[in-house]
Amino acid sequence: MILALLCLPFAAALASWFIPAHGPRRVLLALTAGVEMLLAFACWMVEPTPFFGGAFYLDAMGRLVLTLTTILFFAASLYGIVYLKGEDSGVRKDFVQGLHFSNAPEATFTACLLLFLSTAVLVAVTRHLGILWVGIESTTLVSAPLIYFHRHRRSLEATWKYLMICSVGIALALVGNILLDISMQSDAGHGASMILDAMLERAENVHHGWFKAAFVFLLIGYGTKMGIAPMHTWLPDAHSEAPSVVSALLSGALLNCAFLGIYRACEISAAAGLGDFSGQLLMAFGFFSMVTAALFIVGQGDFKRMLAYSSVEHMGILILALGAGFEAARGGIMHMAGHSLVKAALFLLAGNILARYHTKSSHDVIGMRRTMPFTAFLWMAGILAICGSPPFSIFMSELSVLQGLLRHGIFPAMAYLLLLGVIFAGMLTPVLRMCAGKAPHGIALDRKEAAVSVLPSACLFGLALALGLYMPEWLDTVLTAAAAATGM
Amino acid sequence: MTSILSTADGLNAALGLIIITDLALLGAERQRLSIRLIANQGVLLGLVPVLAYNGTPDMYLIAVSAIFLIIKGVILPLLLRRTHRQLPSQQLPKPYLGYSACALLGIIGFALSLWIGGRLGIAANPLFSQVFPIGMATIFTGLLLIVSRKEVLSQLFGYLVLENGIFLLGAPMAEQESFWLELSILLDIMVAVFVMGIAIHHINRAFHSTYVDHIASLKD
Numbered sequence: 001m002i003l004a005l006l007c008l009p010f011a012a013a014l015a016s017w018f019i020p021a022h023g024p025r026r027v028l029l030a031l032t033a034g035v036e037m038l039l040a041f042a043c044w045m046v047e048p049t050p051f052f053g054g055a056f057y058l059d060a061m062g063r064l065v066l067t068l069t070t071i072l073f074f075a076a077s078l079y080g081i082v083y084l085k086g087e088d089s090g091v092r093k094d095f096v097q098g099l100h101f102s103n104a105p106e107a108t109f110t111a112c113l114l115l116f117l118s119t120a121v122l123v124a125v126t127r128h129l130g131i132l133w134v135g136i137e138s139t140t141l142v143s144a145p146l147i148y149f150h151r152h153r154r155s156l157e158a159t160w161k162y163l164m165i166c167s168v169g170i171a172l173a174l175v176g177n178i179l180l181d182i183s184m185q186s187d188a189g190h191g192a193s194m195i196l197d198a199m200l201e202r203a204e205n206v207h208h209g210w211f212k213a214a215f216v217f218l219l220i221g222y223g224t225k226m227g228i229a230p231m232h233t234w235l236p237d238a239h240s241e242a243p244s245v246v247s248a249l250l251s252g253a254l255l256n257c258a259f260l261g262i263y264r265a266c267e268i269s270a271a272a273g274l275g276d277f278s279g280q281l282l283m284a285f286g287f288f289s290m291v292t293a294a295l296f297i298v299g300q301g302d303f304k305r306m307l308a309y310s311s312v313e314h315m316g317i318l319i320l321a322l323g324a325g326f327e328a329a330r331g332g333i334m335h336m337a338g339h340s341l342v343k344a345a346l347f348l349l350a351g352n353i354l355a356r357y358h359t360k361s362s363h364d365v366i367g368m369r370r371t372m373p374f375t376a377f378l379w380m381a382g383i384l385a386i387c388g389s390p391p392f393s394i395f396m397s398e399l400s401v402l403q404g405l406l407r408h409g410i411f412p413a414m415a416y417l418l419l420l421g422v423i424f425a426g427m428l429t430p431v432l433r434m435c436a437g438k439a440p441h442g443i444a445l446d447r448k449e450a451a452v453s454v455l456p457s458a459c460l461f462g463l464a465l466a467l468g469l470y471m472p473e474w475l476d477t478v479l480t481a482a483a484a485a486t487g488m
Numbered sequence: 489m490t491s492i493l494s495t496a497d498g499l500n501a502a503l504g505l506i507i508i509t510d511l512a513l514l515g516a517e518r519q520r521l522s523i524r525l526i527a528n529q530g531v532l533l534g535l536v537p538v539l540a541y542n543g544t545p546d547m548y549l550i551a552v553s554a555i556f557l558i559i560k561g562v563i564l565p566l567l568l569r570r571t572h573r574q575l576p577s578q579q580l581p582k583p584y585l586g587y588s589a590c591a592l593l594g595i596i597g598f599a600l601s602l603w604i605g606g607r608l609g610i611a612a613n614p615l616f617s618q619v620f621p622i623g624m625a626t627i628f629t630g631l632l633l634i635v636s637r638k639e640v641l642s643q644l645f646g647y648l649v650l651e652n653g654i655f656l657l658g659a660p661m662a663e664q665e666s667f668w669l670e671l672s673i674l675l676d677i678m679v680a681v682f683v684m685g686i687a688i689h690h691i692n693r694a695f696h697s698t699y700v701d702h703i704a705s706l707k708d
Contacts, residue, residue, distance in 0.1 A: 130673070137676045141683055148687075153694050157703045160687050164643060167680050168634060171650055174673065175627065178657045185612035209608045237706040296708055305708065 001048040002056050002125050005039050005066070006118060008032060013114035017107055026081045029110050033077035036117060037070040044474070054195050055128035060481035061263055061333070065256050066124035068337055071463070072252040072344045073117050075456035079348050080113070080245045082452045086355065094152045095358045101152035109149050115142040116249065123257040127196040129177055129264060133170070136225060136257055140166045143254065147242040158234075158241035165234040169224025173261060176217030180268070183210035196264060203271035215265055215278055219285065222261035225254075228285050228319060229292035232312045236296070239308035240360065244351025247304065251311045252344030256336055259318055263486065266322055270487030279323040283412070286320025289313065290419040298426035303362045303434070304350050306427060307343065310386055313423055314339040320416070321401045322486060328404020330483035335397035338464050339386070342394060345460035346382040349375050352453050353434075357443060362430035367439035374454045376435045378461060383431045385464055387424040393467035499539040502532050503622045506656065507598060510629040513649060514590040517580065522645050523568045529626075529652055530560030536659045540615055552670075559674055560655070564648060564681055571641060571685040575692055581638040581699055590636050597628035615660040626653030640691055640698045644684050651677050 012032040019025040043058055043066065050057035058066065084106055091102050103109075119142055123135035140163065148159040177194070183206050184199060193199070224231035239247045262282075269278040293313030300306040314335070321332025352375045357365045368376035385392035398420065405413040467475075509529040516522045534557020538545045545553075583590060601624035610617050630650025634643050658670065688698060695702050 134672050134676055137673075137680070141676070141679055144683055144687070148690070151690075151694075153703075154706060156687070156690055156694050157706055160640065160691060160703065161706075163680075163684055163687060164634070164647065167647060167684075168631070168650065171647070171654055174654050175657060178654065178661070181661060182611045182613070182616050185616075207609070207611070210611060213604075213608060236708070241706070300708070 001039065001043060001046065002051065002058065005036065005043075005121050005125060008036055008039070009114045009118040009121065013111045013118060016110045016114060019107070022084070022106055025107060025110050026084060029113065030074075030077045030081060032114060033070070033074040033117070036121070037074045040067045040070040043067075052128075054197055055131060056125050057127050058125055059127065059485070060478045061260065061485065062124045062127070064333065064337065064478060064482060065260055066121060068256060068340045069117070069120045069124060069253045072249060072340060072460075073120075075344065075460055076245050076248050076348070077113070078452055079248075079351070079456045082450055083243065083245050083351065084109075094150075094154075096360075097153065099152060101150060104145060104149050104151060108145060112142050112145045113246075113249075116146065116254075120253050120257050123260055127264075128194050129180065129196065129199070130194045132261060132264065133174055133177055136173070136222070136261055137167070137170045139254055139257055140170060140225070143246070143250065146246040146249075147238050149243050149246065150241075155241040158237040162234045162238040165231070166225050169221050169231060171221070172217050172224070173221025176214045176219075176221055176265070179210055179214035179217060180265075183207045183214055196267065199268050200271045203268050204273070206268075206272040206274075208272075208274065211269075211272055211274060212277060215269055215274070216281070218265040219262060219278075219281060222258045222265075223285060223319070225258035226262065226319075227255060227258075227289075227312050227315050229289040229312060229316070232289070232292065232315075235312060236305045236308040239311065239347075240302060240304040244304075244347050244354065247307075247350070248344040248347035251307070251347060252340040255311060255315055256340060259315070259336060262319060263322065266486045270485075275487060279325070282319045282323025283408075286316045286318075286323060287412075287415065287419075289316025290320070290416070290423075292316075294419050294422045294426065297423050300426070300430070301363055302360045303353070303365065303430065304347075304360050306362070306430065307346055307350060310423070310427065311339075311343060313419075314343070314386075317398070317401060321404065324401065324404045324412075325407055326404075326483055326486075327407070328401045329486050330479050331397045331400025331404060333479050333482045334393060334467075335401065338393035338397055338467060341460045341464040341467075342382055342385045342392070345378070345457035345464075346386060348457045348460075349379050349382060349454075352449070353379070362434055364440070365434045366437040367443070368435045371439045371443050372449055374449050378454060378457050380431060380435055381461060382457070383427055385461065387427055388420060391465065391468045392461075393464050396468050396471075499536065499618070502535055502539055503619065506532050506652075507622055507625060510598075510626050510649070511591050511594050513645070514594040514629060514632060515587045517587060519572055519580065519641060519645075522642070523565050523572060526568065526645060526648055526652075527561055527565035529649070530562075530564060531557055533560050533652055533655055533659070534558070536619070536656060540619070540660055555671070556655075556674065559678060560652070564678065567678075567681055567685055568641075568644070568648070571644070571688055574689055575641065575698060578697075580642070581701075583636040583638060583642075585636045590632060593632055594625070594629050597632065598622075598625040601625040601628065613660055616657075619656055619659060623653050623657035626650075626656055629653070638700045640688050640700060640703075643700070644681065644688065647684070648681065 016025050091100050119135050119138040126132050144159050144163050148155050184202050227235035293309045296309045318332050321328040388394050388398040509525050513525050538553045601621040605620040630646045633646030692698050
């Protein structure tokens with residue numbers, strides 16, 4: 001089953017390069033996404049057989065990341081079909097700089113999308129830290145052409161920053177892997193196995209100095225890819241300049257892959273009895289990310305950049321939760337699911353707004369409730385959800401994180417609440433302005449919206465809402481198991 | 489004639505030459521010279537696993553080293569040269585810190601790496617402790633090149649030097665079981681350099697320049 005999960009999107013990516021017609025290629029994209037999602041669902045019912053000496057095995061966290069990735073990819077691929085149909089293949093005028101540009105070939109775009117799915121699945125299904133690194137680095141390489149789909153100067157600039165900053169970050173994570181291996185060696189001749197189970201077994205005898213150095217490198221390396229401040233600088237540019245369907249995948253799926261890298265390091269840290277060391281580091285970076293996000297969200301005039309900074313905030317919450325103990329970690333892992341679903345949906349809606357208004361400025365987008373009522377309704381609901389309003393799952397998970405933080409004293413909890421409050425106000429102000437008011441001149445008052453442009457977002461919000469209202473027992477078990485593995 | 493160099497001497501000589509290429513790269517003003525230095529560093533790195541081996545190296549180790557040497561010392565520099573040729577000849581902007589200051593910082597980085605290595609203690613495999621300061625200094629050199637240079641191809645040089653440092657740190661791990669993993673990591677890096685090369689080509693076409701200052705419109 002794991003092999004099928006890995007090979008299917010890879011084979012589909014190769015095939016899509018050679019399919020000349022757009023129609024069949026788009027069908028292949030949606031079909032592959034659908035089958036991949038069903039395979040991921042099947043993994044909840046049938047335990048997949050581990051292979052390659054345990055290097056490929058689905059644990060609780062891997063299963064969660066895999067399922068989220070395939071759900072998001074399916075939603076994005078359905079949206080992507082309509083998106084690609086609407087994209088003019090000829091030369092167009094860039095509405096920001098007024099320069100002419102064309103799109104990258106659709107075959108390349110589709111193939112890279114499928115390769116992205118393949119590499120993200122590789123990250124989720126492996127418990128080998130070396131393969132995990134290869135998977136995360138590969139996600140960077142295959143997603144760079146996706147960001148540069150619209151071949152204009154801004155997307156090229158964003159792609160270069162993304163490539164350079166993330167590649168350097170991931171390279172530092174590789175240093176972390178090597179130092180981890182050094183810290184685990186007990187004799188001169190043999191390197192330690194990089195499979196997580198073997199590492200957890202040997203963790204008690206780890207060399208503390210080398211391990212601490214390894215953890216710092218892993219945190220900075222994967223943290224760069226995850227968009228943790230102050231290594232986040234690529235994220236607002238890449239998320240705002242990529243096509244919305246790509247932004248949805250970057251924010252909802254790619255960031256989780258990098259988070260998985262940090263989560264694995266935490267598992268070993270806890271087993272080595274160094275949970276306090278890693279916990280303090282995680283909490284410091286988590287708070288710093290939330291502060292950075294708050295500073296840039298308030299007064300942010302570009303609604304896609306606002307969503308990107310919101311991702312910085314939520315990644316901060318994730319690692320803050322991971323460092324704050326079991327209860328918060330459980331909430332944090334639930335938060336990962338809620339953030340992925342809601343943020344991906346919001347980016348897809350941002351694509352609708354951009355297509356109608358031809359601007360990313362939240363000051364120029366007004367009267368959405370008149371021009372595109374479905375999108376406006378979902379946009380408002382989504383912003384409320386991402387800001388942690390009840391009854392969405394993010395409210396529940398943020399509450400769990402707060403409970404976990406209270407164990408560390410009143411000040412961290414108060415700071416957390418204050419930052420959430422500032423970000424709530426910062427995000428809601430422009431969104432209210434966007435939805436209310438009269439439509440500006442020149443914007444068609446055609447209230448019709450293609451069902452497939454809003455349905456994927458509605459379904460993702462529905463899932464986030466359902467998770468907030470009811471937590472199935474099987475999911476609760478998995479969340480508890482995933483949090484327990486960090487042993488904080 | 490009894491003084492034949494031992495492999496330990498050879499390793500020390502290679503490590504010394506690597507640190508010299510690091511400093512030379514920080515002070516290099518011409519990109520063609522930088523590419524040649526990166527190629528030389530790649531060849532030295534390819535030799536490290538053989539020189540680091542305690543005893544007579546087997547065929548496996550020689551083959552692995554040959555593959556690494558070809559990729560690091562030949563293929564990657566050729567990719568860089570190809571990218572360099574595609575760009576119009578232009579006067580390179582002075583780095584943010586100046587070439588001499590960069591080289592000086594490189595020496596400070598080396599001293600810092602020695603200090604960190606000492607603080608971390610002796611690893612179970614003493615070879616790690618031996619290569620650690622040079623590896624970290626090379627990583628520092630790569631990072632310094634990336635942040636100090638004002639031209640995108642020079643930043644790519646920095647990325648490759650950074651990867652060379654990481655490769656050096658991982659060299660004592662060269663074992664039969666981990667060969668496929670090391671090779672996949674190296675291939676990943678090769679693809680990264682290839683993709684960045686394409687990006688530089690596009691940057692030059694779109695901006696008519698490869699200066700970092702010209703591609704800085706995305707700000708808050």
